[in-house]
Amino acid sequence: MTIAEHRTDTTHPLDPMTTAEVDAVREVLTRDGLLGEHVRFAYLGLREPGKRAVETFTGRADLDRRFLAILLDLGTGASRSVIVSTTRNTIDSTVDIDPATEGQPPIIDTEFELIEDILNADERWTAALAKRGLDPATVRAVPLSAGHYDEPGESGKRIVRSLGFQQFHEKDLPWAHPVDGLVAYVDLTGRRVTRIIDHHEYPVPQEQGNFDDPAFTGPARTTLKPIEISQPEGPSFTVEGSVVRWENWRLRLGFNEREGLTLHQLSFHDRPLLYRASIAEMVVPYADPSPVRFWQNYFDCGEYMFARYANSLELGCDCLGEIHYLDATVADDLGQPRTIRNAICMHEEDYGVLWKHTDLFSGTRETRRQRRLVISFFTTIGNYDYGFYWYLYLDGTIQLETKATGVTFTSAYPGADGAGFDYATEVAPGLGAPLHQHLFCARLDMTVDGDRNAVDEVEPERVPVGPGNPHGNAFRSRRIRLTSESVAGRLADNRAGRTWHILNPDKHNRFGQPVSYVLSPEGQPPLLADESSSIHARATFATKHLWVTRYAEEERYPAGDLVNQNPGGAGLPAWIAADRDIDGEDIVLWHSFGLTHVPRPEDWPVMPVDRAGFTLRPFGFFDRNPTLDVPSGGNGGHCAD
Structure with a gap:
């Protein structure tokens, strides 16, 4: 087979994957006999070259575009990891995956589409529904990642667990009607139900939750007056390919189906700050210990490749103002390219006062307005919708904000006569929303003024009364250097005001002080599951707010490369066992943060946005305020009287 020539406009090793490159990968794999009737793509993404190769890149002659394809045979369950060069049209490596020890490839759309047919062909499932007076045709199956438990016969098998939700009509929100007390375990390869647990027959909640139905919501209010945001001269940023420049900032944008939006080679005044930043994993552990729900723990990045489902953003709805959109390319299950139109939204926002002072003595009265560049995407994974917003500010601050919205996962609410239930909130009659967490892990490959960095843990310290502090008013900063990986797993402490300074000792x-940036954590609870639990072993990254590791090209995902049904111990726990030196080295920070969600009635039937994130601020990186040159009024002119 001859490989067709695929034109591509990529000119840099970190440019996002193109449709032509997806086609080229598929053709190479077909030519070499690795694709067949039952083989599907569980993942396809750019295999980024190592940091040193990128730093020494001089031009197109050095370009070698390589891609990782994870292939799954639906007929046998066998899977393999393949590296393909589209520059050379070669397969560089093929490695078979051992699912019993390494975990399974992510769950794909083709498998989701099989579930209802598999369940409805099982007499135990249909009998359980009939006992509840339910027609199987009205019950939507929701297949979910199985986790890793000592369930007989599951080792090495490709398993999901499925719950049911009744849908009264085509436009009905099924999350309002959980068929609780019932779960099916499904072998995806064998296409059969391996086990039915019919624990308890709860009434199916009947009240609808159709938030788009005026008969349910009432008429739309008419009191909101229009808000228009305009930039008559256009935005202040420029975009050339994947390179963005704005107000002393320069960076590259990337996108892949596992992490979504990625930031690369971020610098301020041409001084490097971050080589690469992304959300490398997230986990949503649920708190309901019932026999049909104890296993509910979802790794939306590693188990579902959640950015496959990135939204096409719409002006006036998702983004407001002078917007620049970028499309993203992913591959579907058959390895065909799919373009997500307007996947990334970029715009400027006014952000209030940057600095201000009215001086008593000099009569000076000055105000400057803050502005930020917003780079964002939104994705929908099952019932939840997540937005990821990176903010760059005029003063050199970097911020990430995650926005969680959508529909809370629901259950029956077993409380009666006001007795309540410890593990869920009643959000409608007989309808529960289980307690859970949304825990994210940001991978921050720091380059604060260069590759050699170190981390100090800093917090204010009270000074006892004594000769140097006779009146007891003194306090100072206490600073501890994190010297090796074994001591760099840290918890935030809001009571102590704990922060982490990433500094360059050179x-x-x-x-005379080392230049640095400060990571300020929000300090919300880490993973709350017991230390002996399966999810603790699999999501160890979420048990600490901070980890610091020595840079290694292959260390990309904090819960390991293959998360689905992984037994645990992969990723950060395995890496830090080497206890490498991190003091003045090329280091990566892994910051875990998130929400502990005790649902409210106000979160139903659709949840107002809840937020979590972190901030990176310069500390001694500049010799003075870097925004003294921002004009009065923030728009090039003086403030109006």
């Missing part, structure tokens, strides 16, 4: 400001 670069100093005019005061």
